Amino acid sequence: QVQLQESGPGLVKPSQTLSLTCTVSGASISSGTYSWSWIRQPAGNGLEWIGHIYTSGGTKYNPSLKSRVTMSRDTSKNQFSLELNSVTAADTAVYYCARIPDYDTFTGYYNVIDFWGQGTLVTVSS
């Protein structure tokens, strides 16, 4: 069974950089037919895709956050990471890491998230 676990500071000051790591067990982030994603959910609100990293190491970011986001990975630890710079109170949210299966080669249809981490609350405040 695939498991994902987020870790990182729960409090970040405005204008600083939010850094989170996701540790994956039960699957390899550098092989297979999946990409590895970050999603966030502000309190009382819906879900927003931040970006994902492919097994190749390539990345794709949400255009609304692209200028502030960097995702990376450490394949030796089977971990991938998120950095979001210049944070404001609007970045306060529960951050989830997640797995996305690749598109269906038979139908051409893309999939979305099948496994989620438990989430970690990050508060931006001085």
Next chain:
Amino acid sequence: QSALTQPPSASGTPGQTVTISCSGSSSNIGTNYVYWYQQLPGTAPKLLIHRNNQRPSGVPDRFSGSKSGTSASLAISDLRSDDEADYYCAAWDDSLSGPVFGGGTKLTVL
């Protein structure tokens, strides 16, 4: 403003069937699979339906999904009190090259 449109709330009594709708466009639901998630307070979303109408192992057959054109729906039959939760639909968006979500539907069991 979410890319997928869901009703903000739904309700039913125990034993009833409730249906939650999800409306999108040709760049998401129209050309990709729809997924549904259940989120209990303080927990991560849990996968309920994948690939439009497939249930992962362990999800009761009271939950069913369907898709037609650019819309999808989740039906919950034989409603139980522990079905009270927020329900989200999601689909890949070809324009975004990433997943988009509905705003969520809060289900109340009266």
